[in-house]
Amino acid sequence: MRKRFTILLFGLSLFSGLAAGQSNIGPGNPNLQPGAAPAAPVSVKIGPGDLISIWVFDVPELNQSVRVGADGKAEMSLIGSTAVAGLTPQQAAALVARELRDRHFLLKPQVNVMIDESAAQGVSVVGEVQHPGVYQVLGPRTLLDVISMAGGLTSVANTKVSVTRRNGRTESISANLKNDDPRSAVSNDVQVFPGDLVMVPRAGIVYVLGDVNRPGGFVMQDNGAITMLQALAQAGGTDRTASPNSALLMRKDAHGYVTQKVAITRIERGKEQDVELRPDDILFVPNSRFKNALRDTQSVATSIGSASIYAIVH
Incomplete structure (x- = not known):
């Protein structure tokens, strides 16, 4: 009889150990064992500003995340303001367990503490x-x-x-x-x-060069939305010696710049649609005396290379 009783006790204790090993502690880590805090090494200590998670085994109502204040204390359910700064997660877990036990809230509390966010980062x-x-x-x-x-x-x-x-x-x-x-x-x-x-990130920049009043680079405000006429207005408009209907829009692609002719005057009069510019677009307005000499891309690139490009700060 005594032998059977001993075997029964051994079986019950083994079953209890297996059951405890399979228990879930908190929603964030279903395989976490009581008394363990794998999120932080033993040498890591809790500091002011840290966000810590407190899990109480088998009492989900007490699971909580709290921010450690500048005074090193964290406001916890039932036990109130508790000084945890300078403690390791294991030491903080032992402190919370002791407070819950000494104040007769729980008989044998098993507590885990882990650092979710470290202010030291x-x-x-x-x-x-x-x-x-x-x-x-x-x-x-x-x-x-x-x-x-x-x-x-x-x-x-x-x-x-x-x-x-x-x-x-x-x-x-x-x-x-x-x-x-x-x-x-x-x-x-x-x-x-x-x-x-x-x-x-860096904002996009478009360039308005040539025979305009304020040539240079202009930051694309309003999250990058700017049209050709808006960019031209920021450059102070064309000079009286310019040839606006012979302007060139240069747009970068995988192989370099692609050039297309644009008629600024026709766009200003509503006869053609305004063009939405992209980052690194270049609008070149030639002087009327040189418009025939700037037909090819190489000539335009040479003129742009000699121009002083700068960003205008608004």
Whole structure:
């Protein structure tokens, strides 16, 4: 009888161990074992601004994600404000378990803590900003704040910004980052977190050269929408010695530039449709004395090469 009882106890304990090993702890990791925190090495410590996940085995109501405050404390269900900064995830798990037990909420709590976002990672800002680099932030900040940390945008920055999240997901965000009133910027609603990458691409530039009043390169504002007449207006219009109906539009393709003749006067009078320009397009307006000499692409390219191309900052 005693032998059968011993075997029965052994079988029950073995079954309990297997059942515990197959239990799910939290929705993020169905195979995570109680007492383990695989997301961070033992040497990694929790710091202010970190986002941590707390999983209590078999009590899903207490599973939560909390942000550690600047004072090093995290506000947790039942046990309230708890100092966790400077602790490893394992030490924090032991602290939470002890608090739950000592306050008689749970008899034998099994707790896991893992770091979801580390403020020590900072936010990387690259591209067309004054000072690209990694900037430390505690918790979420607005996109506008982060770009301000990087010194603001350059004169040729695009208004469409991409944010790559820590999990690898990329968001393309159209934000009015050059608006004089930051409160009206769409970017105020965009949150950036530690570990994110902010990429500010270069805006497209079109060139208006030749016999115009202000030849040069012009940044394509409003997310890249600009027509030939709009670009010509930014260049101050044609000079009185120009031959606008002999203008040339040069557009880059895989083999170089393709040239087509455009009649600016006919477009201005509504007899022909205005042309939507693309980045790196070149509009060349010849002088009436040289229009016959600039028929071929090579002559136009020589004239463009000798021109001073510069970006006009608005």
